[in-house]
Amino acid sequence: MPDSTTAAPPSVRDNREKMLERAMSRHQYSGDALIEVLHAAQELYGYLSPPLLRMIARKLKLPPSRVLGVATFYHFFSLKPKGEHFFQVCTGTACYVAGAPALIEVLERRCCKSGATSPDGKVTVQAVRCIGSCGLAPAVIYDGRILARVTPDQLNQELDRIGVP
Ligand code: FES
Structure with missing residues (x-):
């Protein structure tokens, strides 16, 4: 699936960083909002990578050890993607209207429910x-890359390609 027809053009920026920035700004970059910010980051990126945690620590002016401590303490935060491949389907209004439910249906039928990892990992x-990339609707983030205007057929082809039964 990641070919020139579906991958976001290079000119399209990944807006997740901007959206996370907005979430931190909403809380005036207060360290007291660490849990809310970690939630926002996980919602956007799917998991909390070490660079992401370092960036949050820097922006909220908190010691990195504190940010890591909170992220590891709560079971609802993940520090790494669970499956070998990671599909995040945007279900915001534009993507929903443009066909996100059909994409979710494909993934649920062939892999697992949202928020889960397939039994084979x-x-x-x-x-x-x-x-934040509504012009690409329906958008899917696949292993960290934003794919544009994804169809159920393309998704099925990619699942075939990576060996999902
Ligand atoms: S609704 Fe999907 S990117 Fe905005």
Whole structure:
């Protein structure tokens, strides 16, 4: 699936960083909002990578050890993607209207429900809120890359390609 017809053009920026920035700004970059910010980050990225945690620590002016401590303490935060491949389907309004439910249906039928990892550990599926790339609807973030105007056929082809039964 990641070919020139579906991958976001290079000119299209990944807006997740901007959206996370907005979430931190809403809380005036207060360290007291760490849990809310970690939630927003996980919602956008699916998991909390070390660079992401470092960036949050820097922006909220908190010691990185504190941010890591909170992220590891709560079971609802993930520090790494669970499956070998990670599909995040945007279910914001534009993507929903443009066909996100059909994409979720394909993933649920062939892999697992949103928020889960397939039993063979191959695929993790997550429905996410608007990722700020509505012009690409329906958008899917596949292993960290934003794919534009994804169809159920393209998704099925990619699942075939990576060996999902
Ligand atoms: S609704 Fe999907 S990117 Fe905005």
